[in-house]
Amino acid sequence: xxxxxxxxxxxxxxxxxxxxxxxxxxxxxxxxxxxxxxxxxxxxxxxxxxxxxxxxxxxxxxxxxxxxxxxxxxxxxxxxxxxxxxxxxxxxxxxxxxxxxxxxxxxxxxxxxxx
Amino acid sequence: xxxxxxxxxxxxxxxxxxxxxxxxxxxxxxxxxxxxxxxxxxxxxxxxxxxxxxxxxxxxxxxxxxxxxxxxxxxxxxxxxxxxxxxxxxxxxxxxxxxxxxxxxxxxxxxxxxxxxxxxxxxxxxxxxxxxxxxxxxxxxxxxxxxxxxxxxxxxxxxxxxxxxxxxxxxxxxxxxxxxxxxxxxxxxxxxxxxxxxxxxxxxxxxxxxxxxxxxxxxxxxxxxxxxxxxxxxxxxxxxxxxxxxxxxxxxxxxxxxxxxxxxxxxxxxxxxxxxxxxxxxxxxxxxxxxxxxxxxxxxxxxxxxxxxxxxxxxxxxxxxxxxxxxxxxxxxxxxxxxxxxxxxxxxxxxxxxxxxxxxxxxxxxxxxxxxxxxxxxxxxxxxxxxxxxxxxxxxxxxxxxxxxxxxxxxxxxxxxxxxxxxxxxxxxxxxxxxxxxxxxxxxxxxxxxxxxxxxxxxxxxxxxxxxxxxxxxxxxxxxxxxxxxxxxxxxxxxxxxxxxxxxxxxxxxxx
Numbered sequence: 372x373x374x375x376x377x378x379x380x381x382x383x384x385x386x387x388x389x390x391x392x393x394x395x396x397x398x399x400x401x402x403x404x405x406x407x408x409x410x411x412x413x414x415x416x417x418x419x420x421x422x423x424x425x426x427x428x429x430x431x432x433x434x435x436x437x438x439x440x441x442x443x444x445x446x447x448x449x450x451x452x453x454x455x456x457x458x459x460x461x462x463x464x465x466x467x468x469x470x471x472x473x474x475x476x477x478x479x480x481x482x483x484x485x486x
Numbered sequence: 487x488x489x490x491x492x493x494x495x496x497x498x499x500x501x502x503x504x505x506x507x508x509x510x511x512x513x514x515x516x517x518x519x520x521x522x523x524x525x526x527x528x529x530x531x532x533x534x535x536x537x538x539x540x541x542x543x544x545x546x547x548x549x550x551x552x553x554x555x556x557x558x559x560x561x562x563x564x565x566x567x568x569x570x571x572x573x574x575x576x577x578x579x580x581x582x583x584x585x586x587x588x589x590x591x592x593x594x595x596x597x598x599x600x601x602x603x604x605x606x607x608x609x610x611x612x613x614x615x616x617x618x619x620x621x622x623x624x625x626x627x628x629x630x631x632x633x634x635x636x637x638x639x640x641x642x643x644x645x646x647x648x649x650x651x652x653x654x655x656x657x658x659x660x661x662x663x664x665x666x667x668x669x670x671x672x673x674x675x676x677x678x679x680x681x682x683x684x685x686x687x688x689x690x691x692x693x694x695x696x697x698x699x700x701x702x703x704x705x706x707x708x709x710x711x712x713x714x715x716x717x718x719x720x721x722x723x724x725x726x727x728x729x730x731x732x733x734x735x736x737x738x739x740x741x742x743x744x745x746x747x748x749x750x751x752x753x754x755x756x757x758x759x760x761x762x763x764x765x766x767x768x769x770x771x772x773x774x775x776x777x778x779x780x781x782x783x784x785x786x787x788x789x790x791x792x793x794x795x796x797x798x799x800x801x802x803x804x805x806x807x808x809x810x811x812x813x814x815x816x817x818x819x820x821x822x823x824x825x826x827x828x829x830x831x832x833x834x835x836x837x838x839x840x841x842x843x844x845x846x847x848x849x850x851x852x853x854x855x856x857x858x859x860x861x862x863x864x865x866x867x868x869x870x871x872x873x874x875x876x877x878x879x880x881x882x883x884x885x886x887x888x889x890x891x892x893x894x895x896x897x898x899x900x901x902x903x904x905x906x907x908x909x910x911x912x913x914x915x916x917x918x919x920x921x922x923x924x925x926x927x928x929x930x931x932x933x934x935x936x937x938x939x940x941x942x943x944x945x946x947x948x949x950x951x952x953x954x955x956x957x958x959x960x961x962x963x964x965x966x967x968x969x970x971x972x973x974x975x976x977x978x979x980x981x982x983x984x985x986x987x988x989x990x991x992x993x994x995x996x997x998x
Contacts, residue, residue, distance in 0.1 A: 385675065392664070392668065398660065401664060405664065405667050405668065405671075408668065408671050409667075409671055412671050412674050412675045412678060415675065415678050416674075416678045416681075419678055419681055419682035441685075443681075443687075444678075444681065447629055447677075447678075447681075447687075450629075450633065451632075451674060454633065454636045457636075457640055458636065458639065458640060458663065458667050458670075461640060461643060461644065461663060462660065462663050462664070462667070465643075465647055465656045465657075465659050465660040465663060466660065468647070468650045468656040469653070469656050469657055469660060472653035472656070473653065481657060482657070483653065483654055483657060484654060484657060484658055484661075484727075484728045484731065484732070
């Protein structure tokens, strides 16, 4: 039994990502921070669906008396990963465009808009 | 096929598929693209109106995807397992706002966007954003709320940053995207927490099960933070002035509607999902954030020199009024004094008024930029000589937003002042102070840009842009002159959906 350890690990990942988001100036590292938060949340979703000694939730493959893990969180996580792919691609595209204009990735130096 | 029963899902599916088909038509011929857009936008607006008529005359509409018939929400075990769309009066009201804003925006974009500057792209993303907003308004389960939230995020940031040849747009878009994505992940984490506790995603089912435990409170905090990030409330507003300042004008009014939809989602969470365990402390938190938003944004508007950013801070401060109105209602929802309902009505009515008035202002700023080539108040002057109509529209929008009596902003702000006065006189004093500040800001901007000797040469504004602004200007006048009619027939049912409609919402999905 590992108890609540997976949930704690997910929360640690989320906090690590937030730390990177707030205190890293390199725009790529900001994106990486967001990805770490996202992975923490996705792992959390999968972990909520785990049933102790559960098997893959495919009805025809499972032995007659086995407990299956919950399929819904897995479907949700899959959707969330696809959405994450789209947001990450868009953010990285913006980073590339910003670098092309400003020749730097330092979040403090690229700022034209403030106040 | 029974069109009325399937209208809620069609209102989302038509713009979603229509948006992706738009670039294909544009490849064939430009006029085909125009025709397709008119067709898609017209059909979506008609479907939204059909849903709204059904909701206002019959009651809450439920649509179950993949069921034998649309109202079959439950499995034999009495558990809502499928994806359910639930449209009550407030959802329908938000749908109508998005339809109005999108139609006006597309009419404006016809001549505003240059063909070689990604017009097809902007129209596609605009339609996609509309689909996402309708999805957020109509969805009946929390996970789809997240999915549509991300659809609006991606489309909105695309609209802010698609002009990659300029450096400011992508910078604003990156900032916005970071805020939107983190907000979306907060919402997803909250959904995961609630799923882990109750094993369900359906909003009505969760609302019935919720107990107000520590996990529920953490989820509420995450939902509040995530959705306020998306709505651009102070202190999470940093993205809003940048995005409003750098996006093309027809996209800005869609972004404004998008912040309102995020507020709608927040109200849905606060009143419907957590309505059974309502805590006045949360209401006071919303009131405090609303007051902070309207004051800070009005103060920030004072120091702006860029006309676009100035109006943008005005737009952020209006979010504060909506939060204040509905927050006052939330503090009172348990004891149900009469002023709580008036406050909610004021907050919801202000959404419509804000969409019309701030939309008019942003379109006027876009017209100024197109006609004269820049937006900085230091360079602008005497535009009133050449742009007569635009001058009038800007003045009308500015006065309406500052809450001057015969115009629409006054009608809803008065309801908010009156009801927040009964909760605490300080709140209404601060709200009035912010309005006076906004009036000063807009008078300064109007005087600087439009009055005085002719400093800037200006080309005439194309007629479709004037027509789009004229529609919103008529809205400003009509909503200001006949607020009673609108409040009674449109706003009151939407406010009742939050105030007493929770049980009807739950019954419509769960059947008991």
